[in-house]
Every structure is written in C-alpha cells, then in structure tokens.
Amino acid sequence: MTDNLRHLLGRAVDHAVAYRAALGENSGKPEADYYQMREALKSPLPEVGNAPEAVLEELIGRISPGLMPMAGPRFFGFVIGASHPAGVAADWMVTAWGQNAGYHTPTPGAAAIEEVAEAWLLDILDLPRESSIGFVTGATVANAVGLAAARTRVLLDVGWDVDADGLFGAPEVAVLVGDDAHSSVFSALQMLGFGYRRVHRIATDDQGRMRPEALATVLETLSGPKIVIAQAGQINTGAYDRFTEIVAIAHAHGAWVHVDGAFGLWARATASHKHLTEGIEGADSWVTDGHKWLQVPYDSGFAIVRDREAHQRAMTQWGSYLPSINPGDRVPSAFVPELSRRARGIPVWAMLKTLGRDGVAALVERHCAYARRFAERLDAEPGINLINIVTINQVIVNFGDGDAESRKASTEAVIARVQQEGICFVGGAAWHGEWVLRISVSSGETAEQDVDRSADAIINAWRAVQAAGN
Numbered sequence: 001m002t003d004n005l006r007h008l009l010g011r012a013v014d015h016a017v018a019y020r021a022a023l024g025e026n027s028g029k030p031e032a033d034y035y036q037m038r039e040a041l042k043s044p045l046p047e048v049g050n051a052p053e054a055v056l057e058e059l060i061g062r063i064s065p066g067l068m069p070m071a072g073p074r075f076f077g078f079v080i081g082a083s084h085p086a087g088v089a090a091d092w093m094v095t096a097w098g099q100n101a102g103y104h105t106p107t108p109g110a111a112a113i114e115e116v117a118e119a120w121l122l123d124i125l126d127l128p129r130e131s132s133i134g135f136v137t138g139a140t141v142a143n144a145v146g147l148a149a150a151r152t153r154v155l156l157d158v159g160w161d162v163d164a165d166g167l168f169g170a171p172e173v174a175v176l177v178g179d180d181a182h183s184s185v186f187s188a189l190q191m192l193g194f195g196y197r198r199v200h201r202i203a204t205d206d207q208g209r210m211r212p213e214a215l216a217t218v219l220e221t222l223s224g225p226k227i228v229i230a231q232a233g234q235i236n237t238g239a240y241d242r243f244t245e246i247v248a249i250a251h252a253h254g255a256w257v258h259v260d261g262a263f264g265l266w267a268r269a270t271a272s273h274k275h276l277t278e279g280i281e282g283a284d285s286w287v288t289d290g291h292k293w294l295q296v297p298y299d300s301g302f303a304i305v306r307d308r309e310a311h312q313r314a315m316t317q318w319g320s321y322l323p324s325i326n327p328g329d330r331v332p333s334a335f336v337p338e339l340s341r342r343a344r345g346i347p348v349w350a351m352l353k354t355l356g357r358d359g360v361a362a363l364v365e366r367h368c369a370y371a372r373r374f375a376e377r378l379d380a381e382p383g384i385n386l387i388n389i390v391t392i393n394q395v396i397v398n399f400g401d402g403d404a405e406s407r408k409a410s411t412e413a414v415i416a417r418v419q420q421e422g423i424c425f426v427g428g429a430a431w432h433g434e435w436v437l438r439i440s441v442s443s444g445e446t447a448e449q450d451v452d453r454s455a456d457a458i459i460n461a462w463r464a465v466q467a468a469g470n
C-alpha cells in the first residue's frame with residue numbers, strides 16, 4: 001500500500017513538475033480546442049477497473065493537449081492567480097489528509113488553522129476584526145453568502161425571520177447595485193430569491209463607479225429593508241466605488257452595504273494603493289478571492305461579514321448527529337453553504353505564511369506597475385486607444401479610429417490574432433458601447449519580460465490587422 005502510494009504520487013509529482021517547468025516557454029494556448037477534446041476524450045464507462053498508475057498516465061496523456069496555461073506567466077484573460085507552488089503543496093496535503101472540515105470537533109487541526117487564516121485575512125485586509133469569514137469556493141458563492149447574511153439581518157430588523165419563514169409574504173427588500181457590477185452579483189441575487197432583474201441599478205461614471213448622488217436619489221424614494229451592493233475593482237477598468245460617501249449615504253437610509261472586491265480588496269494589503277478602498281471598512285460585508293491575487297490554488301473565496309450572528313443564522317444547518325457546540329466554538333460549516341468540504345483554510349494559511357504581509361504587498365504593487373507598463377506600451381502605438389484610467393491591474397484598449405462598428409471589428413481581429421499566435425492570452429469584453437481587449441495582470445509568475453513580449457504580440461497583431469486591411 002505504502003509503496004504503491006509513493007509510486008503513484010511520485011509519478012504525479014514528476015508530471016506536475018514537468019508541466020510547470022514548460023509553462024514559461026510554451027505557447028499561451030491549448031493545442032486542441034474544446035470540440036477536439038470532447039471528441040478525443042469521449043469513451044464509454046469502463047466495465048472493469050484499471051490499475052491506478054495506468055489511469056494516471058492515461059489521464060495525463062489524454063487531457064494534456066487541452067490544458068490552458070492559466071498558471072503560466074502570460075495568461076491575462078481573467079483575473080487569475082498562478083496557483084503558487086506553496087499553495088499547491090499545501091493543497092496536496094489537504095487532499096492526502098482527507099479531512100471533512102465541516103465540523104471542528106472531528107477535525108481539530110483543520111478547524112483551528114482556519115481560525116488563524118481568518119484572523120490573518122482580517123489583519124492583512126484591515127477589516128473589522130470581529131468579522132467572521134466563510135471559506136467558500138470563490139467570489140460568486142461568497143457574494144451569495146454575504147448577501148444571505150444581509151437578507152437575514154435587514155429582515156430580522158423589521159421582525160421577519162427569513163431563514164425560518166422564507167421570502168413569501170416577507171416585507172419587500174430593496175436591492176441597489178451599481179450598473180457595472182460583476183455578473184456574479186446578479187447570479188447571487190438570483191439564487192437568493194431577489195432576482196437579477198428586480199434590482200435598482202444605480203448609474204455609474206465612465207470608469208464604472210457607482211454615482212453616490214444617483215444612489216442617494218434612488219434611496220430617497222424607498223422605504224423598508226434595503227441592501228446596497230458596491231464594488232472594489234471593476235472587472236474591466238479596475239475602478240473602485242467611492243466607499244466613504246456610499247457607506248454614509250446607505251447607512252443614513254438604514255441599508256446594509258455589501259462590497260464585491262473579488263480581486264480589488266487586495267489593494268488594502270499595500271501602502272501605495274490602499275487609499276483606493278478608503279471607507280470600505282465601514283461596510284457590512286465583503287467578498288474577495290484567494291485564487292485570484294493571493295495565488296491560492298482553485299478553489300478559494302472568502303465571505304467576510306461583520307455581523308457574525310447574521311452570518312451564522314443564514315448558513316447554519318442543524319442535525320441531531322452533528323456534534324454539539326460549546327459557546328465560543330467556531331464551527332467551520334456555520335459560515336458556508338456546505339457541510340462536507342475540504343480544509344480550505346490550509347492553503348490560505350500556507351500562502352499567507354509564504355508571502356507574508358510584505359510579499360503580498362510587493363506582488364500587488366508589481367502587478368499594478370506591470371499594468372501601467374502595458375498601458376504605456378500600447379498607448380504609444382498609433383491607432384491603439386487606451387480606454388480606462390489604469391489605477392490597479394486592469395487595462396482595456398481598443399483599436400482603430402473609425403466608428404464604433406469598425407473599432408469593434410478591428411479589436412476582434414486583433415484578439416483573434418493574439419490568441420491564434422499564442423504568445424499570451426487576452427480576451428475581449430463589451431464596455432460602455434465599445435468592444436475592448438482586456439488585460440488582467442495577476443499571475444505571480446508574470447515578469448517584466450512577459451509584459452514586454454505580450455505587449456509586442458498585441459502591437460504586432462494590430463499592425464498585421466492594419467496591413468491586411470481590416
């Protein structure tokens with residue numbers, strides 16, 4: 001048994017190291033696309049079993065052509081971390097230990113280390129230290145958890161127990177959200193019975209920041225329970241809402257303030273960019289990811305709620321077989337939707353221990369500097385239009401000087417060429433009536449030379465598109 005395990009994991013290590021070693025050199029795209037992979041992998045359920053080693057070798061051999069180098073240095077398509085080696089190793093131990101981390105008494109180590117990770121996160125993000133954190137899969141679920149806590153509290157305040165009695169017949173809850181909020185916020189609202197359409201969408205400025213005066217105007221017209229959803233780090237522009245004003249206006253109207261800061265909250269770990277989040281500590285719940293800027297392997301997100309009681313009420317489940325709780329105990333499952341889950345606090349602990357406060361700040365600052373470098377390089381090329389004010393790690397540009405239609409065609413052609421060439425990966429998005437190429441710098445593997453190679457690739461693609469006359 002031991003020898004078999006050693007052999008099997010040894011093979012996994014060899015393959016993993018070889019894969020990682022090639023990431024910096026290989027192209028920025030998979031060899032095979034989704035449709036080819038679907039064909040290549042199609043096979044019936046095995047009637048009889050196979051040796052684990054043969055399964056591992058076959059798995060690696062067959063899936064490899066379809067792997068996107070997301071953990072590599074030149075993937076700028078989403079805000080993405082590079083699954084840092086320290087996090088990968090810790091995550092492998094989580095798997096090997098096989099703890100069901102939902103309860104604290106059967107898994108004392110996993111529960112206790114999660115409490116340490118919780119305190120460290122509140123410290124480095126400088127959020128109210130009494131807050132509780134649910135360790136979830138990502139910011140989408142974290143948004144749902146934070147907004148569930150909000151729903152619990154704003155309805156309790158008017159005498160309605162939504163967790164017991166549901167939303168039917170409940171007092172109406174008004175939900176106000178900036179017009180450029182991330183899609184995951186709407187997904188969370190949909191899951192919670194608030195609907196993604198019935199919200200009050202608040203006007204934003206050219207960078208996607210909620211306009212405080214527009215928020216105030218809408219709040220004036222509303223009575224009853226209210227939830228305001230603000231944003232730290234718009235997915236295209238990187239812009240931050242003006243939290244001091246928004247929190248003051250929202251709280252004056254008795255609203256709960258929830259902030260989606262999936263990547264942007266990490267600005268708080270730096271001296272140079274923390275000011276962007278000024279006033280955010282006055283909000284009631286916050287969301288951020290571990291698998292983005294902190295480089296924790298997938299999947300890792302945090303639902304942070306100042307009102308611990310509301311957080312637990314919204315998430316706790318009860319069963320006679322579950323161990324009883326002593327006062328002061330922190331039950332890991334009481335802050336997340338799941339009961340059984342992996343010990344998600346462990347790789348978070350490992351990454352914070354590996355990077356330290358200084359290392360996280362340096363990482364974020366380096367990525368912001370790389371984003372500025374990208375912007376300067378691209379902006380200097382005739383016909384490339386820098387669309388956003390680069391305040392953090394996001395850059396959006398488009399191409400050409402014709403009308404919006406022709407800019408869109410040029411931009412799509414450039415993106416297609418860049419993706420085809422495969423030196424780096426970038427994607428496109430709609431932004432305020434324009435089609436843009438978007439660059440998110442957030443991989444711990446990215447170095448200055450990767451920025452320059454990628455900027456060259458984009459500029460060359462644009463020149464080729466112009467030469468081809470489209």
Ligand SMILES: *Cc1c(COP(=O)(O)O)cnc(C)c1O
Pocket residue numbers: 079137138139140141182184185233234235260261262263289301
């Ligand atoms: C990435 C992102 C999300 C969603 O996060 P997941 O971890 O993918 O669920 C939500 N909001 C913003 C601003 C994001 O950048």
